[in-house]
Amino acid sequence: xxxxxxxxxxxxxSLPLSKKAVDLSEFIRGVRLGVPxxxxxxxxxxxxxxxxxxxxxxxxxAILISLTNLTSAGQFAGVGLIIANTSLFEIAVTTFVIxxxxxxxxxxxxxxxxxxxxxxxxxxxxxxxxxxxxxxxMEKQEITFPYMxxxxxxxxxxxxxxTALGAATTSFLPAALQSAMGIALYAMFLALFVPPAMKSxxxxxxxxxxxxxxxxxxxxxxxxNITSGWSIIIATIVASALGAFLFPRKEDKL
Amino acid sequence: MSKILLAVILMAIVTYIPRAxxxxxxxxxxxxxxIKSFLFYIPYAVLGAMTFPAILFSTSSTLFSVVGLVxxxxxxxxxxxxxxxxxxxxxxxYICELLFHGI
Numbered sequence: 508x509x510x511x512x513x514x515x516x517x518x519x520x521s522l523p524l525s526k527k528a529v530d531l532s533e534f535i536r537g538v539r540l541g542v543p544x545x546x547x548x549x550x551x552x553x554x555x556x557x558x559x560x561x562x563x564x565x566x567x568x569a570i571l572i573s574l575t576n577l578t579s580a581g582q583f584a585g586v587g588l589i590i591a592n593t594s595l596f597e598i599a600v601t602t603f604v605i606x607x608x609x610x611x612x613x614x615x616x617x618x619x620x621x622x623x624x625x626x627x628x629x630x631x632x633x634x635x636x637x638x639x640x641x642x643x644x645m646e647k648q649e650i651t652f653p654y655m656x657x658x659x660x661x662x663x664x665x666x667x668x669x670t671a672l673g674a675a676t677t678s679f680l681p682a683a684l685q686s687a688m689g690i691a692l693y694a695m696f697l698a699l700f701v702p703p704a705m706k707s708x709x710x711x712x713x714x715x716x717x718x719x720x721x722x723x724x725x726x727x728x729x730x731x732n733i734t735s736g737w738s739i740i741i742a743t744i745v746a747s748a749l750g751a752f753l754f755p756r757k758e759d760k761l
Numbered sequence: 762m763s764k765i766l767l768a769v770i771l772m773a774i775v776t777y778i779p780r781a782x783x784x785x786x787x788x789x790x791x792x793x794x795x796i797k798s799f800l801f802y803i804p805y806a807v808l809g810a811m812t813f814p815a816i817l818f819s820t821s822s823t824l825f826s827v828v829g830l831v832x833x834x835x836x837x838x839x840x841x842x843x844x845x846x847x848x849x850x851x852x853x854x855y856i857c858e859l860l861f862h863g864i
Contacts, residue, residue, distance in 0.1 A: 543844045568765055575773035585772045589765055598768050603775035612807070614783035615800045618791055625785055632781035637811055642843075644804040683862065686821035687855035693816035694833040694850035700808040701837035713802045717809035725814050742810035743803060750806070751798035 530653040537657025544638045544658075545665030547695055550688035551579055552666045556673025558583070562590035566674040573670035577636060577663060581605045584734075608740050612640040619643070620650045627652045634659030638692065641699050709754035717746035820854050825861075829854040 552573060559569035564586060576582050581602045588598045612635055620628070631652060639658050643650055704711040720742035724730055733741075791797055816833075817826045833850040841849070 543847050547847060564765065568769060572769050572772065575769065576776045578776050581772065581776050585768065589768050595764070595768055595771055599771045599775050602772045603779070606776050606779050608807070609779040610783055611803055613780050614787060615803050617784040617787040618800055628785045629781055632784050633777060635780045637807065641804055641808055682821070683858035684855060686825070687851050687858055689819040690816065690826060690829045690833070690854050691847045691851050693812050693819055694829065695843050695847040696808045696812040697833045697837040698841065698843045698846035700805050701834060702840050703805065705838065710802070710805050713805050714809040717806040718813040721810035722814050739807065739810045743806040746806035746809070747799050747802040750802035751795050754798070755794055756798040756801050
């Protein structure tokens with residue numbers, strides 16, 4: 508079904524009259540893909556809201572953080588530091604370091620989007636998260652602005668909604684369900700990278716190297732005290748560079 | 762302005778900069794085959810690094826997480842799609858939580 512729509516879109520895109528129709532269907536395609544991301548965000552955001560308010564942050568500030576930051580690890584660390592009453596400088600540096608990985612994703616997307624005005628790029632950049640990036644980067648075709656807006660919308664509101672629910676209540680979801688929902692994001696990640704890794708030895712090799720490194724950063728003594736943000740950055744750069752070196756891509760498409 | 766509000770604004774800025782910088786500055790296509798290959802592999806590497814070992818600690822018990830991991834891997838291998846794999850895995854972990862809580 509999605510493939511058919513994609514082909515139809517390609518044929519239509521040469522006709523200026525149908526631009527609005529194409530934009531709308533691209534937007535809807537994005538929205539659909541954003542729904543599972545949003546569902547995965549709600550329990551994480553819920554935990555964030557709960558943690559923030561229990562730590563003494565006002566409810567409206569917790570929600571404001573989710574609306575303006577839209578990131579998991581950065582927010583958790585930032586709020587942890589606010590609660591610990593550390594300096595603004597430390598808060599800014601820590602949050603920035605955790606978010607450096609977005610530069611890799613932003614650079615990768617810059618090569619995959621159709622030409623568009625600066626303002627559109629600046630707007631879609633706000634919605635780059637690990638999950639929206641993962642879904643967008645797996646697209647076979649180039650990424651349009653309406654598609655990205657659609658993809659971002661549900662996760663954005665899901666993130667804010669989850670935060671509000673967590674901040675406003677202490678026992679809204681049964682503990683068993685909260686615990687089970689914690690695995691949703693990771694299961695979604697599996698669905699994203701397992702099929703391509705089964706089809707391409709090169710992709711499989713890259714995944715295995717990345718997994719090995721990030722596991723080492725967690726369990727091996729001495730290197731296991733780096734933050735999860737750095738662990739992801741280093742594992743990603745090393746695994747991707749190794750992949751590019753050992754298995755350079757011959758096809759032109761990304 | 763309160764310190765908390767100032768911290769929130771700072772956090773928003775340092776979160777937005779790394780997201781916005783490359784995509785607004787890099788408007789031309791990269792030609793280098795190495796960098797193109799490098800960028801091609803990034804999503805897979807990011808996904809792998811984010812999933813492991815974090816998935817093992819994503820529920821109340823490592824054992825339940827392993828069960829979820831195996832179920833998720835199997836469904837992903839069978840190409841069941843994002844939503845089905847995510848919800849199927851949650852359901853299996855939820856059943857574990859209900860049946861074996863406290864193990």
